[in-house]
Amino acid sequence: MEREIYVPQGGPPQGPPPSKEIFIKLGENKIRELVKLFYDEIETSSIRSMFPESLEESIPKSADFMVQILGGPPYYVQKYGPPRMRMRHIPFIIDEKARRAWLGCYKKALEKSNIPEPENKMIWDFLVDFSSWMVNTKE
Numbered sequence: 001m002e003r004e005i006y007v008p009q010g011g012p013p014q015g016p017p018p019s020k021e022i023f024i025k026l027g028e029n030k031i032r033e034l035v036k037l038f039y040d041e042i043e044t045s046s047i048r049s050m051f052p053e054s055l056e057e058s059i060p061k062s063a064d065f066m067v068q069i070l071g072g073p074p075y076y077v078q079k080y081g082p083p084r085m086r087m088r089h090i091p092f093i094i095d096e097k098a099r100r101a102w103l104g105c106y107k108k109a110l111e112k113s114n115i116p117e118p119e120n121k122m123i124w125d126f127l128v129d130f131s132s133w134m135v136n137t138k139e
């Protein structure tokens with residue numbers, strides 16, 4: 001049977017992108033550390049099997065995206081082209097449950113990071129919003 005792609009009702013996130021101040025305030029290393037903490041959580045999560053066996057390439061790639069979206073240099077677009085994140089996630093079956101597990105990994109990573117407020121919450125709010133647009137399968 002052909003897979004049915006679910007399109008979230010709200011469409012792409014409508015809000016403004018995260019403030020570029022986040023990058024200025026935190027710097028590149030803290031953002032890369034956060035992504036590493038996130039993938040540490042992925043290792044023991046319920047969605048581990050969706051990811052490649054080795055996360056060695058996933059970590060710097062995702063970090064390039066996070067640095068870019070939080071206001072840093074456009075590493076991701078330079079190396080991999082236009083983000084088109086929803087399209088890039090279509091190969092993976094992402095329902096609300098998978099989204100919650102994914103967000104749970106970021107929640108723990110943000111807690112373990114020493115990213116201060118208000119940046120910590122700003123990143124969280126962005127991820128909650130943006131991740132809803134990655135959902136492509138009905139639960």
Ligand code: HEM
Nearest residue numbers: 050051052058062065080088092094098099102130131134
């Ligand atoms: C909603 C839950 C999500 C799930 C279950 C999920 C899962 C995945 C998986 C399985 C991959 C491929 C493996 C890899 O390259 O590491 C991937 C790639 C990626 N994800 Fe997600 N993801 C989600 C949401 C997001 C969000 C909200 C962002 C951005 C803030 C994001 C950013 C990325 C990036 C940058 C890549 C690499 C894309 C590429 O260039 O191939 N993901 N994701």
